């Protein structure tokens with residue numbers, strides 16, 4: 545069953561979207577709308593619901609925070625229905641044109657990624673609407689092309705998928721932990737009140753939670769390096785740091801979303817230093 549819920553954060557509106565097979569959806573994602581600007585377009589499965597939500601809005605422009613299908617999934621229907629520019633980082637505009645990796649759970653809950661050539665590379669450092677000015681801050685790690693939008697006067701930080709939760713239990717294959725830590729440090733230094741995370745918007749105490757995530761990832765990173773230097777394999781390291789693999793998720797995702805990917809990300813980051 546398709547599930548949507550409308551939210552309001554001051555003048556910012558959001559549509560929360562998800563698919564539930566046995567009750568409420570286990571994962572959901574928000575698209576945000578503020579002053580003619582749509583930030584992210586939701587997953588392919590929820591295209592009709594997103595268009596319905598946008599129906600009476602004076603949409604002027606769209607910004608895609610990163611190429612993952614739960615953010616870029618409805619670029620094509622939006623571009624068919626509205627004559628507005630759709631922007632993303634250079635990396636995003638390129639990645640959405642090619643084959644994006646997916647897995648069974650992603651297909652079930654978000655839908656099959658749709659390729660599109662309709663995301664324009666936006667190379668300026670800020671994006672304006674009639675009332676607001678958003679600084680565009682590259683925050684790679686979860687995805688290489690990920691960008692945050694920061695409205696300094698209002699204290700709004702649209703953080704894409706950089707936060708999600710202070711404790712992360714699994715990574716996708718291509719994530720970088722070193723970059724995530726660096727990006728989170730960039731974000732925590734900003735003066736914001738609202739942390740508009742696409743999977744978990746936070747209205748109070750966002751900075752404390754970001755710092756908790758930094759602390760968690762730094763400790764995790766340090767432990768993995770320690771055991772890696774002792775010559776342990778990724779599976780042995782996972783055991784040594786007391787983390788259990790999420791086997792069901794591991795098998796269903798074909799190894800795309802699992803705990804071992806966090807260990808492998810650290811080893812890769814260390815090799816790329």
Ligand SMILES: [Zn+2]
Nearest residue numbers: 612686687705
């Ligand atoms: Zn993502």
